[in-house]
Amino acid sequence: MRKTLKWIVIVLLSLFVAAQIYQPERSNPPVDESKTIFATLNVPPDVKAVLDRSCSDCHSNKTQWPWYSYVAPTSWLTARDVKNGRSNMNLSVWGTYKKTKQAGKLDDISEQLTNDKMPLKPYRMMHPGSVLSKEEIDLVTRWAEKERDRLSEPDSTQSTPKK
Numbered sequence: 728m729r730k731t732l733k734w735i736v737i738v739l740l741s742l743f744v745a746a747q748i749y750q751p752e753r754s755n756p757p758v759d760e761s762k763t764i765f766a767t768l769n770v771p772p773d774v775k776a777v778l779d780r781s782c783s784d785c786h787s788n789k790t791q792w793p794w795y796s797y798v799a800p801t802s803w804l805t806a807r808d809v810k811n812g813r814s815n816m817n818l819s820v821w822g823t824y825k826k827t828k829q830a831g832k833l834d835d836i837s838e839q840l841t842n843d844k845m846p847l848k849p850y851r852m853m854h855p856g857s858v859l860s861k862e863e864i865d866l867v868t869r870w871a872e873k874e875r876d877r878l879s880e881p882d883s884t885q886s887t888p889k890k
Contacts, residue, residue, distance in 0.1 A: 751807070753796055753797075755790055758789060762822035762823055764822075765818075766822060768821070777859060777863050784850075785847075786812045787817060792805075830878045833871040846858075
């Protein structure tokens, strides 16, 4: 029995070490500050603080990669979550989105926060400081709805068509 247990431990340890060979990409592409959500929309400091604390690691090019993102298999899961987060909404490239897409993403922010879908539960477990209070959810939701409405207003710089 002890010999079998010893071999099981050796095999599992070997698999763990071998898993470390494949390291996923953990890059932070360069950020053009003029294209960020903070440069593009009216983001009050209290809303910016919440977005920075609870959203930026997965939804921007300013991810702070924690130690466990270098250890398989959590490295694979973390890299996948960041890749998916950035592809769904990236605060660093917000200014490249069309206004209609921005308005839709602002709706998504409100919906995801209101329905307790973001931040993802595993992220919250590892980062308890990312959890939003009811007041912070209300703050960000009101801001997102206000900005969405502002984006949806007709552009007053365009002339109205003549009859």
